[in-house]
Amino acid sequence: MKRSIKSEATRQHILDTSFELVLRKGFVGVGLQEILKACDVPKGSFYHYFASKEAFGCALLEQYMADYKVRVEQLWQHTEQSVYARLMALWQAWIDDPIYGSWAENCLIVKLAAEVSDLSEDMRQILNLGVHRLTQRVALLLQEGQQQGSIPTHLDPFKTAQVMYQLWLGAALMTKLAQDKAPLHLALETTKQLLQPIQE
Amino acid sequence: MKRSIKSEATRQHILDTSFELVLRKGFVGVGLQEILKACDVPKGSFYHYFASKEAFGCALLEQYMADYKVRVEQLWQHTEQSVYARLMALWQAWIDDPIYGSWAENCLIVKLAAEVSDLSEDMRQILNLGVHRLTQRVALLLQEGQQQGSIPTHLDPFKTAQVMYQLWLGAALMTKLAQDKAPLHLALETTKQLLQPIQE
Numbered sequence: 001m002k003r004s005i006k007s008e009a010t011r012q013h014i015l016d017t018s019f020e021l022v023l024r025k026g027f028v029g030v031g032l033q034e035i036l037k038a039c040d041v042p043k044g045s046f047y048h049y050f051a052s053k054e055a056f057g058c059a060l061l062e063q064y065m066a067d068y069k070v071r072v073e074q075l076w077q078h079t080e081q082s083v084y085a086r087l088m089a090l091w092q093a094w095i096d097d098p099i100y101g102s103w104a105e106n107c108l109i110v111k112l113a114a115e116v117s118d119l120s121e122d123m124r125q126i127l128n129l130g131v132h133r134l135t136q137r138v139a140l141l142l143q144e145g146q147q148q149g150s151i152p153t154h155l156d157p158f159k160t161a162q163v164m165y166q167l168w169l170g171a172a173l174m175t176k177l178a179q180d181k182a183p184l185h186l187a188l189e190t191t192k193q194l195l196q197p198i199q200e
Numbered sequence: 201m202k203r204s205i206k207s208e209a210t211r212q213h214i215l216d217t218s219f220e221l222v223l224r225k226g227f228v229g230v231g232l233q234e235i236l237k238a239c240d241v242p243k244g245s246f247y248h249y250f251a252s253k254e255a256f257g258c259a260l261l262e263q264y265m266a267d268y269k270v271r272v273e274q275l276w277q278h279t280e281q282s283v284y285a286r287l288m289a290l291w292q293a294w295i296d297d298p299i300y301g302s303w304a305e306n307c308l309i310v311k312l313a314a315e316v317s318d319l320s321e322d323m324r325q326i327l328n329l330g331v332h333r334l335t336q337r338v339a340l341l342l343q344e345g346q347q348q349g350s351i352p353t354h355l356d357p358f359k360t361a362q363v364m365y366q367l368w369l370g371a372a373l374m375t376k377l378a379q380d381k382a383p384l385h386l387a388l389e390t391t392k393q394l395l396q397p398i399q400e
Contacts, residue, residue, distance in 0.1 A: 025318065028228045029315070113374075114310055114312070114313070115229070117377050118225065124379075131378075163367070163386060165374070166374055166386070167367045169373055170366035170369035170373070171370070173373065174313075176317040176318075177313045177317050177324060179324075183362070186359065
């Protein structure tokens with residue numbers, strides 16, 4: 001039992017330590033040797049936990065998506081706030097977050113989506129499912145907001161969630177490219193306009 | 201003189217042949233050996249034209265952005281059409297184009313932005329400048345449309361161009377990830393809404 005806890009800790013240590021490497025250098029850009037060195041584990045130990053580099057990549061993405069879900073729910077736990085305010089807290093976190101920094105700038109989806117889409121069918125599916133679940137969750141929040149009155153009822157919650165995600169994903173990529181947060185601020189401004197009631 | 205023409209042809213052959221490789225496998229994901237083999241040129245020849253793999257990457261991106269500019273201007277040459285129609289022709293080409301296929305799916309910006317942003321300052325700047333020029337060009341077209349009457353005057357042309365680009369960039373990335381063009385169609389629908397006149 002103790003061995004199993006230690007074993008789990010080593011696996012977790014490999015995932016945690018290599019996250020930053022992959023975030024900065026991409027998946028193909030980080031060699032196995034570099035991971036082993038950063039994590040201070042021997043090659044045999046790595047292959048004990050992960051059958052291949054791709055299996056490691058899958059585990060890294062699965063953990064990222066699971067952590068992301070927890071972060072979003074933590075952010076949205078203040079149910080005394082309006083849905084509008086809770087939704088805006090998410091986009092504000094994409095720009096800057098006191099705990100995790102800018103979610104957009106530290107996002108494995110932004111960094112890896114284009115790269116893994118043509119590289120690994122398993123990794124692509126994990127990211128795609130993760131994004132699908134996230135936009136579905138945003139849509140459910142929008143529905144809640146429509147019942148509560150803080151989100152306009154003329155909007156299709158599922159389409160609106162998808163549009164917002166696409167807008168923010170593009171903004172995050174532009175922020176990486178321009179090394180400037182202006183695209184994220186513009187996405188925030190546009191999101192506020194999207195969520196405005198129809199002018200009667 | 202003849203040598204110089206032949207020399208230019210070889211350089212062009214390397215750039216043309218490797219485009220598809222880089223588009224599918226990314227920049228780091230394509231090794232020099234693979235490029236040499238695909239282009240059927242010796243290593244010395246490659247280094248005659250490009251000082252380094254990074255210099256080759258810069259040349260590839262510069263050529264891509266220059267070609268992109270030509271393609272956009274060709275698409276917009278039908279000045280008898282409304283600006284709205286010409287703008288929509290661009291987004292329609294992102295979804296599907298009879299000559300180049302889907303611009304979104306065959307886009308080096310979509311494929312490489314996240315990867316090169318942390319990898320090569322020179323490559324990042326080429327892509328960033330290219331995108332900046334493209335959105336400025338879209339903004340000028342929007343201004344023309346405002347004078348002509350097919351684009352609503354309440355829109356800020358520069359912000360609107362930027363917002364559209366972010367939305368479409370995100371949609372293109374989602375299309376890669378989902379292997380489904382639905383995000384592009386949703387971007388088209390959203391673009392049409394963005395360009396609607398204010399309901400009085």
